[in-house]
Amino acid sequence: MSLKVFLELVEFKAKTASVLPFLIGICYSWYQFQSIHLGFVLMFFIAMFLFNMAVDILDNYNDYHHATSVHDYKEKTNIIGRENLSLRLVFWLMIGMIVVSATMGILLATVVGWPLLWMGLFCYFVGIFYSSGPKPLSSMPVGEFFSGFTMGFMITLICVYLNTYQAFYWNFSQIFSIFIIALPNTLWIANLMLANNTCDLEEDEKNKRFTLVHYLGRKRALVLFVSNNVLAFIAIFGAVLLDLAPYTVLLTCLVVPFVWKQTKLYLAKQIKKETFICAVRILAVGSFVQVITYALGIMIDF
16 A cells, blocks of 8 residues: 555545644643643644544445445545555554554543543544444434534543643533634534535435435535634634633634635535535634634743
């Protein structure tokens, strides 16, 4: 397997969706608690990244097996069939990543406390059953929620907990604050899934995958896509007003014209190879600028 094929198998281009929530968690930990446990968060990052890659391999693996014969998805679209990859190699590569990731997570939990284990189990449950089982989450109208909530919110929550476990309080105020700071990523990641399902609506229905777009219809799905982008910027304002982020984070609003331009391109036509990238760009640019402006505010205060 070449490096290029491997990177496509693990969908390396989509890893922004897990890295940026992690960085937001680090920024929030320092801004609110002035606490960073570098060794713990680096270990978590490696475990998170390995599991994220394993989930994407699992997604491709299951899509390959579940593809119907009514079109050529299995032979020409799916990376496993298109590149004639060994199913045995793909399977054990995925299992190896999951085992290493889980082992690192359990070791961390023995040090920082068992709440990490329960949060990790939730993420593993979602990751594995996202594309597995008789009714995968990704084939149901809850896929957008679980992808956004798990990657956007849970990764940030775990990162904050690791950095502040000695002073972390499990109360509504604490969880709500982290939820608000993670909400832009949560919504933009959910929009990735929403855009993907909108582009693949007809193909998904042929494969008996009845996603949120199937129930909403294409027009309402597009309205939801726009609404999520608007709510993401409202959350950025809210985070500053609630003193959960420095005022510099408001500079993230400078990317509004870019986000609107990408949104208009996507609204014009929903074609996977042409406009799905618009949702990826919105997530990458919006979240990256949020992290940079957050870090800038921390440096100014420091």
